[in-house]
Amino acid sequence: MLRDITLGQYYPGESLIHKLDPRIKILATFIFIIELFLITEFIQYLWILLFLGMVIIISGVPLKFMLKGLQPLMIIIILTFGINIFMTKGEVLWTLGPLNITREGLHQALFMGSRLILLIIGSSVLTLTTKPIKLTDGIEKLLNPFKKIGLPAHELAMMMTIALRFIPTLLEETDKIMKAQMARGADFESGNLLKRAKSLIPLLVPLFISAFRRADELAMAMEARCYRGGENRTRMHELEFHYKDIIAFLVVLCLLGIIVWQRLR
């Protein structure tokens, strides 16, 4: 049921992409997104496709798995596509009642649609190939310079780690409580909006209680082990840059260079 959610899920593997430093992967994803927004012509997507295809093949994550992440965002993609195709003025190709499909609209819709799909797939590569713990480690390190202006980088990263850590736990818990209430005849699937919202009460009350209980227990357990935040804290696995990280980063920068150059020309 709820276990089918794949967005942001880690896919275990030993590939080169999995082994890259999380900081590099986060930065590369940012640059990838910037590249997507710098693109002005269809033909330039070829570069992106080539790059993304290469990364996906190296990562060893099945394409099916990547596409699964698109499912929950399908509505947004279709909406973007729809708005662009009907709302852009220009040379009319077909008329559907009060709506006109223009050549420019079709172009724009396909263009924006591809951008969105590539954006989602590109960023899901990051979460699919990086363990959540490593991801937050990377974020913490990247935010470190901002500590000087008072940003609590360690605390933010710790909060994210805990949040990520508890997503599967809470999903499991939700599943369990849902089943327990269904065994008592609760119905979560039928009825109008109001009835459905009401039917969530038997699920939400126990879920909140257990979430608070867990938070309390975790805080106690952390305190019992003398946790006291970021100052002077060492870590078990220090992040280190290797040659492969630098090369990977150079590849992404090259791609950025090509796209910027083509745009300026």
Add this chain to the structure above:
Amino acid sequence: MSIKVENITHIYNEQMPYETTALDHVSVEIESGEFVGIIGHTGSGKSTFIQHLNGLLKPKSGKIYINGIDITEKKVKAPEIRQKVGLVFQYPEYQLFEETVFKDIAFGPSNLGLPQNEIEQRVYEALSLVGLDYREVTDKSPFDLSGGQKRRVAIAGVIAMKPEVLILDEPTAGLDPKGHKEILDMIKKMHKKEKNTIILVSHNMGDIAELSDRIIVMEKGKVVLTGSPKEVFKNADYIESIGLGLPPAMILMRMLKQRGKHVYTDILTIDQAEKQILNLLRSK
């Protein structure tokens, strides 16, 4: 209320790298009014199995007949099965949510669409079956009760639906010895009174050996042994080899035998053990 499970298989996370076969061609038959104990190591598929019996999970293949009706078919309505087969999950007190004990126990019956006076009657009966005083607890918040009381209220919430089959998944887990005994006595009493079918999942071999008419042993998603407690615990070495224990009385007898005393080792309950030891002492 007979249950017939034919060759069911259930796979979690199918076609993903962490795919696991939780049930592997399981076939089981349970007679009406029987008290069945299910034992198995953690992860042996017990919980998955019992969730199939009231339609919370659907098997990938195989059939489940409740009173001759195949509940794996789509047209069978879920509420009908769930009214007939009640399932009490592990730590059921975590499902409590209402403001008062009465409202919480009434949740199940009112989902069945019963009239108000019938609901009240059922809450009253369920509370007395689990050994709680109606007047004392009915208007209390379930969250103000003690651990053992909460558990009993949660069990009452399922009993109030008057299921013909009651499945309990480790109903005594995490309770102190007193609470443990109270819950078991309650189950025993109810089985005697209501003559319903009871399926008890437990890690406590003593309880299982004492209460069950029949035991089902699960291991790695398969049913590996089934029979009366005597028949099942005859395979003591095998049962220990799959990570399960033996009833305490039996362990004691086996130890005495090892020391060269003439005792029978197919002893399951404390009472039987007591007789054996008395005989042993008298024969000296």
